[in-house]
Amino acid sequence: MNKKFKSVAGFEANGGLLSGIDLQLNGKPLKALPTRDAISPAIMLLFAVNKGLISTLVDALPKRYTHSDRIQNFATEKSQEIIAQGKQDHKKLLAQ
Numbered sequence: 001m002n003k004k005f006k007s008v009a010g011f012e013a014n015g016g017l018l019s020g021i022d023l024q025l026n027g028k029p030l031k032a033l034p035t036r037d038a039i040s041p042a043i044m045l046l047f048a049v050n051k052g053l054i055s056t057l058v059d060a061l062p063k064r065y066t067h068s069d070r071i072q073n074f075a076t077e078k079s080q081e082i083i084a085q086g087k088q089d090h091k092k093l094l095a096q
Contacts, residue, residue: 003095012068017041020090 010018017040023030033040049057086093 011041020086020094 012018017033019033022032045054045057082093
């Protein structure tokens, strides 16, 4: 994904926003959010709707289907290794 897109962000099943790198939003920097941040999606929605209706924004979006799950029985040591690699060189981690 890193080769195809300038930036990548994701949403957790609980609504949190994740981004491992700094992003640009309307030409302004948005610092990396490598942890859960459930308030950003709400703020972005309120900013985008301005003085209109949220339902109007939703109706204008393409239909999407999502799925979320989690990896079970994944060794803590392996998780810590991946996190350490990402802290050391996030570009290399995203290129995998």
